[in-house]
């Protein structure tokens with residue numbers, strides 16, 4: 001099955017964060033296509049990726065970047081495939097710069113912005129799965145099972 005979820009990141013250094021999105025989608029048996037695409041260092045690659053996203057069969061794009069995190073917004077500017085933005089924790093400002101760069105999109109060009117760091121990447125994966133599950137009953141069942149298993153792991157009392 002070809003991947004309907006693209007996961008892109010601005011740098012190799014984002015991978016430790018963005019792998020959380022891949023891992024949760026692996027658990028849900030959702031294939032992903034993972035790439036490094038930088039708004040600043042590889043702008044032509046970014047534009048090509050964004051402009052061909054729909055014809056390449058992607059239904060959701062997860063884009064993670066840190067610092068001056070323009071990647072999710074610049075991809076969203078060039079495609080109507082939904083973009084989920086993950087602010088990667090930056091060395092200088094702990095990801096607050098990434099968060100504000102991604103979240104403050106002008107009206108008309110949406111990016112669904114998640115939390116800073118690994119929680120954001122995991123939730124971007126879960127949200128991508130939930131979007132796909134609207135048209136995929138088997139995936140909806142797997143997602144419900146995943147959530148039920150998460151609930152079952154929570155102890156009543158601390159050990």
Ligand code: RP5
Pocket residue numbers: 009010011012013014038040064065066067068088
């Ligand atoms: C951004 O700059 C990347 O998304 C990364 O989070 C940040 C730092 O990149 P490196 O200098 O570590 O490659 O474009």
